[in-house]
Amino acid sequence: MRITRLAPSPTGALHLGNARTFLVNWLLARQNGWGILLRVEDLDGPRVKAGADRQAMEDLRWLGLDWDRGPVYQSPRVAVYRSTAERLLTAGAAYPCVCTRREVELAASAPHAEDGAAVYPGTCRGRFKSMREAEGAAGRVAAVRFAAPEGEVEFSDGFRGGCRFDPAKELGDFVILKADGTAAYQLAVVVDDAEMGVSDVVRGDDLLDSTPRQMLLYRALGMGDRLPKYVHLPLVVGTDGRRLAKRHGDTRLSYYRQRGVTAERVVALLARWCGIDAGREVSANELLGRFELGRVPREPIVFSEADDRFLRD
Ligand code: GLU
Numbered sequence: 001m002r003i004t005r006l007a008p009s010p011t012g013a014l015h016l017g018n019a020r021t022f023l024v025n026w027l028l029a030r031q032n033g034w035g036i037l038l039r040v041e042d043l044d045g046p047r048v049k050a051g052a053d054r055q056a057m058e059d060l061r062w063l064g065l066d067w068d069r070g071p072v073y074q075s076p077r078v079a080v081y082r083s084t085a086e087r088l089l090t091a092g093a094a095y096p097c098v099c100t101r102r103e104v105e106l107a108a109s110a111p112h113a114e115d116g117a118a119v120y121p122g123t124c125r126g127r128f129k130s131m132r133e134a135e136g137a138a139g140r141v142a143a144v145r146f147a148a149p150e151g152e153v154e155f156s157d158g159f160r161g162g163c164r165f166d167p168a169k170e171l172g173d174f175v176i177l178k179a180d181g182t183a184a185y186q187l188a189v190v191v192d193d194a195e196m197g198v199s200d201v202v203r204g205d206d207l208l209d210s211t212p213r214q215m216l217l218y219r220a221l222g223m224g225d226r227l228p229k230y231v232h233l234p235l236v237v238g239t240d241g242r243r244l245a246k247r248h249g250d251t252r253l254s255y256y257r258q259r260g261v262t263a264e265r266v267v268a269l270l271a272r273w274c275g276i277d278a279g280r281e282v283s284a285n286e287l288l289g290r291f292e293l294g295r296v297p298r299e300p301i302v303f304s305e306a307d308d309r310f311l312r313d
Contacts, residue, residue, distance in 0.1 A: 010052035017236035038070035064284035081183030098138035119172035144177035
């Protein structure tokens with residue numbers, strides 16, 4: 001059976017942009033008979049907000065979206081991620097890294113990855129024989145970094161078509177286990193998607209350049225035959241072209257909900273952002289017969305004042 005996941009990060013409340021991605025993910029799943037897993041991605045300790053997990057699930061239900069399994073939380077699974085990182089270390093596919101973020105930024109003369117993160121210059125690659133040696137030499141706890149192999153990675157995205165990256169050049173070696181012992185997003189997602197049988201990943205295209213990194217991890221773990229199919233959707237942005245965030249005012253679902261805006265009104269706006277004229281109110285269920293991925297606009301969606309007025313009146 002094909003399986004997808006709704007994977008909210010409980011670092012804040014769902015806004016209209018997240019909601020649109022979740023709606024599309026849910027519509028594709030229910031149209032195609034995929035199972036849906038709800039996974040709470042709560043690894044980013046300092047940024048996780050108490051209660052944001054329950055709030056996200058409540059918001060999803062309010063929108064009319066449901067799931068078949070979960071919630072599954074990532075934070076109790078730290079030992080699994082850690083042992084996977086150790087396997088990669090033993091296999092020589094990863095290495096201990098004692099660089100601080102600041103050192104990486106200073107040392108990086110290389111071009112910067114799209115998200116603004118510095119491409120790691122490889123300072124610690126091949127430098128230490130073991131975690132213990134690294135930590136002894138540096139006097140601090142080491143992180144584990146994946147050694148991106150040379151060469152291009154290609155995949156066919158279900159929405160964007162052919163994509164091609166040169167991870168070693170464009171993205172660099174990336175952290176899979178942080179110095180505080182918690183798993184980095186790239187590793188946790190691959191371990192979980194593989195173990196939970198996820199065959200279809202639908203997410204915002206801010207994560208497009210994570211896909212080649214995740215594919216490399218699948219391969220390094222001997223799971224190249226279990227790669228999911230990917231669909232990356234254009235993000236919702238504000239009128240300034242920047243990704244929807246606090247600076248664009250309050251776009252949280254809870255904000256509109258508290259003002260008496262109905263879920264059907266919100267879904268009607270999200271539907272319009274998917275290329276469907278559904279009038280003023282529509283339920284997620286009613287969209288099942290109408291949604292087509294091919295009609296979703298290819299450009300970023302701009303959340304305008306007119307959209308805000310549409311929701312409120
Ligand atoms: N938890 C991630 C987010 O909220 C999604 C990760 C993924 O879909 O791979 O952005």
